[in-house]
Amino acid sequence: MIEKNFEGVSVRWVIALKGEAEEIIKNYGMKRVATTPFPVYKNKDFDMWLILSGIGQLNAVAATTYLHVKSDASYNTIWINFGIGGSRNFKVGELIQIDKITSSDFQDNYYPSPSAFKNNNIERCNLITVNKPEKIFENDGVYDMEGYGFFSFAKKIAPYELISVLKIISDIPGTDLSKIDKHRVEILVSKQIQFIEKVLENLLALQKILFLQLRDPKYFDEICLQNKFTFSQKVTLRKYLTQWQARFPLRNPLDEIRQKMTASQILKKFSDNLLR
């Protein structure tokens, strides 16, 4: 379950087609908030968004970029690419979490963080992103058409530990691709929704750790509002207030600040107090 009161919750889904997204949209109570250039959905109670990217790597990159800006996603946001894929190694309907991503077009490989996989017992495998639907499955792994493009951008805007690529196997050698319709995909997803929730729960736990690391120390905003600090002075202030909290947990740093003190005088006051 999502801890709705925790202010750090922030989740973004990038999914190619409506059939793949339908169960997620329903499960997390999201409503459509935009139609063009990409359909976008959002939960009204907490910061969870979903975008339908369309098929292919270019669409995946464009949609991820668009959602990043449109939803004002912070650095500490969970990004999940979810969708169907084909493989010769798994059965239809299996949920796979991706631990290595390669592309038929590019040399660089990407490695989603194993921290996101911890203790969920979901199969792990490599992903091969291709430009047209795969029928031959020459190599081991899962084939898709978006994962590489998605990850190549997501890794620039979020920590590796919060990015996940999840695929459900929809086709194996011999599958008639014309028979994979929206309804069939929805059924495949609905059968795995509890495991998808589990992956998200793990990511949310990691997000909480990161949120606590990244947040400003107590009284930082208040002090910055009262006085004019330069960027580097803010860096120093953040450091001193963090140290202050550890050293003098019962002393309010605001009590040290007298009226008409300049930013430098405030920093000096904290520094002197913290010296010994």
Next chain:
Amino acid sequence: MVDTIYVEDEIIGTKKAQEIISKFRHAKVTSIKRFGEVFNPSNQNFRIQKTNPSLILAKKQKGFVLDAPKGFGIGDQNNYYFSHMYNCLYDCSYCFLQGMYNSANYLVFVNFHDYQNEIEKTIKRHKEKKMTFFTGYDCDSLAMEPITNFINDFIPFFSRYKKALFEIRTKSINNTVFRKHDPLTNCIVAYSLMPEALAQILDKKAPSVSARIKNIKYLANKGWRIGLRFDPLIYCNNWKDQYSELFANIFKEIKEENIHSVSFGSLRFPKSFFNKLLQYYPNSEELSFLRSNDKGIISYDQSIENEMNEYCRSELMKYSDARKFFSCG
């Protein structure tokens, strides 16, 4: 312990890589081209990775033996260090590794033979000079010995070069490898130590200080030469009492003649490392005493540093010959 192993394609077939992989039967093995693909990306979080580190097996390409920082040493003219591994089994709050690397994954370079070739060349190049080779600064070699067999490979190697000192820096109490080999006169087993109460807070996952002292005693009795490393010295409210008690406890158990060298130096970091550390440990009182100096180094105030160094030196002189003392700064 390790559930994911990344292995460079180039070394996956080597005996050492296979030997290590075979110790983790349930781990998922993923092939990589170069270790940097996994180890270097900047948007990784060290603290989260530390909760579930992966193992990376790679081949070191260059920089096998490096000059130790100026002023660093335990008495010899030439000082070098080498790192067959980055990152550590333990999780010490003040460890510079978490500020230095983007990744907490254990990175092991398996081509030990290339290190030995380079060390051999270095020894031959400076035949007339005394030299020390330090290991265990980017990892705790002894703690990872059951996985890497690094020390088991390097003790026989250094037994051929008696003029070169080999220092193994550690907090581990694993003594299996030292039971397997005869004591080597040019090998120093150097223990990092701090007062027990501080270690309980700061040296997470590492053996207790009393267990380390017990192990030092065991190794010393076996004939191994011991180094005592009080590095970093940690400033706190009753530091004088704590350090006095620590020194007394050590020398109650260990004969001075077994001690090869004693070194100490106070806590310090490059600025960029420290900012990361403060983010990771916002509630650490121990980090709250540190300040930035004009050289971009974060350290205690000079007066604190001097007081700590002088006090510890004078306390240690009660038990040991000052000629064995060296500075880590």
